[in-house]
Amino acid sequence: MHYPVKSLRLACVYGLSLLIIFIVPLLLWQNTPAKAIPQVDWLDIATEGALFVLGMCWLMVIVSARPSGRVTNLLVVGLASYCLGCYLDLLDEIFIVKTLPVYNWFEKMPTPIGLLILTCGLWLWRDEQAVVNRQLQTREQFYRQHHLTDGLTLLNDAKAFEHHLLKQLAQQQPFGLIMLDIDYFHQYNQLQGAKEGDKLLSDVAQWLSTQLRSQDLVCRYAGDRFIILLNGAIAPWVSTMAEQLQYGITALGCEVSVVWALPSPKMVVDKLSSEPTKRPLKDEAQALLKLLNEKMSQQKLNRQPSNPQTTTVSAFHEPR
Numbered sequence: 001m002h003y004p005v006k007s008l009r010l011a012c013v014y015g016l017s018l019l020i021i022f023i024v025p026l027l028l029w030q031n032t033p034a035k036a037i038p039q040v041d042w043l044d045i046a047t048e049g050a051l052f053v054l055g056m057c058w059l060m061v062i063v064s065a066r067p068s069g070r071v072t073n074l075l076v077v078g079l080a081s082y083c084l085g086c087y088l089d090l091l092d093e094i095f096i097v098k099t100l101p102v103y104n105w106f107e108k109m110p111t112p113i114g115l116l117i118l119t120c121g122l123w124l125w126r127d128e129q130a131v132v133n134r135q136l137q138t139r140e141q142f143y144r145q146h147h148l149t150d151g152l153t154l155l156n157d158a159k160a161f162e163h164h165l166l167k168q169l170a171q172q173q174p175f176g177l178i179m180l181d182i183d184y185f186h187q188y189n190q191l192q193g194a195k196e197g198d199k200l201l202s203d204v205a206q207w208l209s210t211q212l213r214s215q216d217l218v219c220r221y222a223g224d225r226f227i228i229l230l231n232g233a234i235a236p237w238v239s240t241m242a243e244q245l246q247y248g249i250t251a252l253g254c255e256v257s258v259v260w261a262l263p264s265p266k267m268v269v270d271k272l273s274s275e276p277t278k279r280p281l282k283d284e285a286q287a288l289l290k291l292l293n294e295k296m297s298q299q300k301l302n303r304q305p306s307n308p309q310t311t312t313v314s315a316f317h318e319p320r
Contacts, residue, residue, distance in 0.1 A: 035094060045093045052086035059083060071128050074121030081114025150220045152198055153205035161219040161227055165285045168229060169263065176238030178228040178260045179292045180208075180245065181300070185224035188254075203252050211245060227292070235262055257303065259295035261288060 059079040066072040088107040148160035156164075168175050182188075182204065189197040201224060208218045208226060221227040228245075230238055238260050246258040263284070 041093060045090065048086060048090045048093065052083060052090055055079060055083040055086055071121055071124045074117055074124065078114045078116075078118030078121050081110045081117060083114075085109075085111030085114060153202055153220045155205050155209075155226075156217070156219040158219065158221050158227075161217070161221065161229070162285055162289075164217055164219075164229060165288065166281050168231070169281045169284055174232055174234060174262075176230040176233035176235070176241075176260060176262050177288060177292060178230065178238065178242050178245065178258060179221065179296055180204075180226045180228070180249070180256045180258050181296055182224040183255045183257055183303075185254075200252070200254060204249065204254070204256075207249065207252055208245070211248065225296070233262075238262065257296060257299050259292055259299055261291050261295065263288060 059076065062072065062075050062079060066075070085107070088110065092107060148157050148163075149155070150157045165177075182200070185197065185200075188200070201220075204226065205218070205220065208228065212218060212228065212230075215231040217229040217231075219227055219229075230241060233241070242258045242260045246256055249256050
């Protein structure tokens with residue numbers, strides 16, 4: 001429903017821009033003489049033309065990328081006014097506008113007004129972004145790289161999680177890791193179709209995000225496997241959290257295998273120690289992830305059913 005509105009808004013901005021680009025020079029052509037070629041400062045035309053083109057590019061990016069709202073309106077109006085000022089300055093290099101006092105007055109207004117409106121929009125965007133950051137905190141923990149975001153679940157991917165894990169190890173703070181794997185997801189995809197499988201993954205990601213504290217992080221590790229970093233956690237709490245997630249996720253109509261791990265004391269590097277035998281943080285992170293994956297593989301092996309088809313059907317049920 002939002003795409004036609006955005007397309008209409010984009011078309012309006014394009015249409016109004018083209019109208020101004022053609023109408024204003026036409027009016028000036030009829031009322032003022034053009035400068036002779038020797039009088040034209042081509043460097044000024046190049047620089048002011050570049051400012052106008054770049055401003056229009058910024059405007060189109062804002063219109064095409066942002067949702068509707070007050071902040072977007074302020075950004076669009078501010079950039080549009082700034083672009084108009086740049087365009088009028090560009091025409092001033094082509095036409096002799098001193099014969100039009102109204103034009104001289106009007107030419108000076110759009111740029112400062114546009115920058116003022118744009119500044120107000122950016123200030124409100126800052127407040128808006130603070131709210132968005134809080135909403136996404138359990139998904140990214142203030143480390144935003146859009147190319148490291150999973151396109152389906154909108155969670156960070158395994159590479160981004162490794163970055164957070166390395167950061168956590170370097171900070172020398174206690175933490176716990178929980179890994180979840182949806183049981184018989186491959187069979188579910190075959191029975192229900194890829195569309196339903198994608199929906200289940202998206203629902204699980206959304207549900208996990210709502211169950212964590214603001215300082216925790218959930219990422220899509222691989223396929224139907226998710227991994228959670230619990231900041232400042234101790235063993236009893238991590239174990240309890242794993243059990244609660246395993247039970248609570250059945251509300252979505254599926255079952256999961258859950259394993260958890262803590263960094264061993266040997267993995268905690270003493271900041272005061274300069275021993276060359278200490279392993280790099282990257283090796284420690286890989287060891288933790290390997291431990292989790294081995295635990296998960298063993299748990300999956302132990303739960304191998306005698307009748308896979310019957311177990312697959314029973315593992316998925318109507319959401320509660």
